[in-house]
Amino acid sequence: MDFLQPSTMAEALAAKAEHPGAVPIAGGTDVMVEMNFDKHRPPALLDVTRVSELTEWGMDDGRVRLGAGVSYTRIIDELGDRLPGLAMASRTVGSPQIRNRGTVGGNLGAASPAGDAHPALLAADAEIELQSTAGTRVVKAHEFYLGVKRNAARRDELITAIVLTPPSGPQQFCKIGTRNAMVISVAAFGLALHPDRRVVRTGIGSVAPTPRRAYAAEEFLAAELESAGLWESRAELPTALAREFGEKVKAAGAPIDDVRGTAAYRLHSLAVMARRAVTWAWTDYRTARGT
Amino acid sequence: MTTPTQATTPAAARTRTPIGAPGRLENDAKGGVGTSPQRPDGALKVTGEFAYSSDLWMDNMLWGVTLRSPHPFARIRAVDIAAALATPGVVAVLTAADVPGRNVFGLELSDQPVLADDVVRYQGEAVALVAADHPEIARQAAKKIRVDYQVWEPITDARAALGHPTWNRLHDHPAEDVELSRSAAAIHPKGNLVRHLKIRKGDPDEAADVVVRGEYSVGMQDQAFLGPESGLAVPDGEGGVDLYVATQWLHVDQRQICTALGLTPDQVRLTLAGVGGAFGGREDLSMHVHGCMLALHTGKPVKMVYNREESFFGHVHRHPAEMRYEHGATRDGTLVFVNCDIYFDGGAYASSTPAVVGNGGTMGIGPYVVPNVRIDAYGVYTNNPPCGAMRGFGSVQTAFAYEAQMDLLAAELGMDPIDLRVRNAMAEGSVTPHGQTIDSPAPVAELLQRLREMPLPAEPDGADIDLRSLPGGVANSTHGEGVKRGVGYAVTYKNVAFSEGFDDYSTARVQIEAHQGNPLVVVHTAAAEVGQGLVTIEQQICRTELGVENVIVHPKNTDVGSGGSTSASRQTYMTGGAVKLACEAVRDRILTLARDRTDAPLDDAALVDGNIVTPSGAVLMSIADAIGEAVIEETREHHHRPTEEIDPETGQGFAHVQYSFSAHRAVVDVDTELGLLKVVELACVQDVGKALNADAVVGQIQGGSAQGMGLAIMEEIVVKDGKIRNPSFTDYLIPTILDTPPMPIQVLEYADPHAPYGLRGVGEAPTISSGPAVAAAIRQATGLPLTRVPIRPEHITGT
């Protein structure tokens, strides 16, 4: 097996163009597990950890450009205010060791329906930057996940960055796991209220073949907030509204039974998480005047 | 009775010693019985320097791998090894036909082939072996072995398996008795019955004012030790072999290996390599015979290391159980009768199923006095993964049932659950359901009362939530919504050491000489140190008994007589007792030598701080002076007092040598809407007779409590149609530190007059009472019956 170690973006893209079968490796917390279990025998590994554009984040025109190879630990430590939903999701990933190694780029590369970054990225309207020697393109998060462990990146492309707009309103992330740390989600929910655009965004994980948004729930809630004048009044969120939002989020799921949980439980928990999360987010919105 | 083994040439003299094999333990720890010297392996394990069996290495060694059956039940029509053997780098491919001795092994009954012959009876059964000069080559070659299977439908339900027609015909040759067999264990006369234990005491039809009935089930728990099965077999060039391996009982391994290899014990020498946890999962053989076969066949050292997935197939698990209980009591809460049926699913081979049934049955109603008892406990063959020893051994399963029943009865009577337990609690002098009078302290009531008096943890105040203190933790699934707190209690008792008439013993050899003017002791036993701290205990006993500071622990191997099993909470009692006896013999010889050098009366002399002293403390001479140039060595066996086989029809008999008692109180916060849990506190009171090493005792209680809690709330090997669906630590979940609560612990020391130092085995009891207490707390919080463990979120939410 070849081990390619580019140190610049140009070298990395050239290597990927030349060896489209080479598997990129960032933190390796998915790649090495698959290799250990002999699920995967790639002809070559392409180590992306030496490319500084991938391992840094910065501000670009008011938006955060998060290098695909920035670790969860750094997101938690450095980006909690700018990317609150993603930071909350990052906190739930694995253990300290996994968070030190694991990256959002890797989560996107693996495109597992259970990846914890995805609901947060969907809710934040994140954009995924893909580069190849042919150029750069940007894919919206909700168009990125194509199927179970399949994503929109071509074989000659690298995932280079995630671009996110700092929030204009509260964000929440919740996950269900059957132990209180280091656990793969049985169901996950991301929520962002965007008061500037008066839209609601969601992301649901582990409840369908891909991470996805709960469109009908988003539209329902945005319309209800609008028609009741709640964005301006910041009045209390009616309990019934939170509950109905939960039911509509649940309706977006299409889960399966597996060893981690039943489909029925996944749907049930989705409704509960969505109801609770919207209640917390709304309380934040009410108390955080001026945002 | 066996005679003490004679000293033989050390194994290392015959073959080269591998890198990573244990050396003599020489450390600066100090302190005798009752102090808490630090364990020698702790820092090494934390810093990654400890040499585990998987670290063994010899330069010219080969790597062995095992090909396992993908099917739970199938006939092997043919095995084609040609392609595997032709792979460059492959040195040997072996199948059942290559087993040099008898193709059979087993702990209590010899019923399992070393390599499957005509039939495979569980998913993961070993079929063929490959040795190659690189592990990857061996693994790839194993995939090229073509096995032609005729696949049959597996029998996966224990009750359905009893008397199942098809399966009976295929497990047709009865298993043979071996040293550990229980004669009360019927050897599947009807095919799939491994053992049926009956207890009949009093009149089971006695009338009671109040009767409660319940059905309970316990899922299959795994030992989840962190160091996978591994070892290194080194051929001696003369037809014999040295095996370095992580195990729990060197001599019972040796016996089985000799049978399978057709060799004598002096040709098969075992040394204990660094063990990464055991908990019962290393009582049975794993790579032992396989590694030796490959080594003898190739003439080269062969190392085998299972990976995590293979490990789930490479050792036995805790028996799942289905149980039905009926408790009757008077209005005032006095138990009148208990009737129960207990089914243990033993999987495809017996392993220690007969003894598990023995424990599960005889102690099946808990530490209560009941005049009328009917117990039927069954151990059954199925095509599920084989089950055998795991910490708590048959008692863990029944405790979930009998303690749930006590709570149910208390609720029915409108009584406080502790009051009900205290009212019926066993005490010294009580008679067990199997007719044994408890002849040492049995502080069941006191354990419960002390727990009740321990302060409860503070209620959450709602302000400034720390997610880590809530169900779900940082996953942020609740900020307090839906959370209800429950408190639950459970108490248990568990036998220590081997029971039912087995002549259980341990051997110790203790040597002393004067080294640079100071006495130096070497203690040699074959008792496995698996992380529980036995080596420290051995040193402490030598220091106390011989009044010396410097005690070296010899590597554990078969050059000394059997140490018995590191299981059944028995090693401090049994091997500790043997070390004490050997020390006493050494002391006698020291005093004999001293008599040549002094006229002072020595009959009451003691050995203290390197000196021989009078009862008033006056120094007569130094131990080193007494010994002079002599090397004193004594070997002793410690047999515990005999027990009896129980009557096959009534189950009556003096079955157990000692009991240990523990009780837990669990406080659990339950997110009742999501079914997620936070165990807030797990308090324990345990009687240990005498704490030889108080820190080690508390460590055992903490670890046991966590393991028992794990079974209550998450640990389960999920088996469907005979296949394991979660053979990984991704999906076989064990508690992390964020799942493990603070554990206030009280240790009581009521001496057992029959035991060395009055001690009681410690390791298992806390594993038994913690889980039922946690389950009780969850029931209290939710108001649900929750009759199955592990309790999953779905059981609480009803989805």
Ligand SMILES: Cc1cc2nc3c(=O)[nH]c(=O)nc-3n(C[C@H](O)[C@H](O)[C@H](O)COP(=O)(O)OP(=O)(O)OC[C@H]3O[C@@H](n4cnc5c(N)ncnc54)[C@H](O)[C@@H]3O)c2cc1C
């Ligand atoms: C013990 C453990 C616990 C875990 N817990 C969680 C958890 O709680 N939640 C969770 O979501 N995940 C979890 N994971 C999975 C894993 O940690 C995450 O998916 C992580 O985000 C992967 O990041 P990585 O950098 O390690 O990816 P890698 O393993 O390096 O790569 C993963 C995939 O992405 C591809 N890839 C990586 N970088 C790029 C790039 N720049 N361009 C294109 N493709 C790329 C790789 O080729 C590969 O297909 C866990 C893993 C382990 C081992």
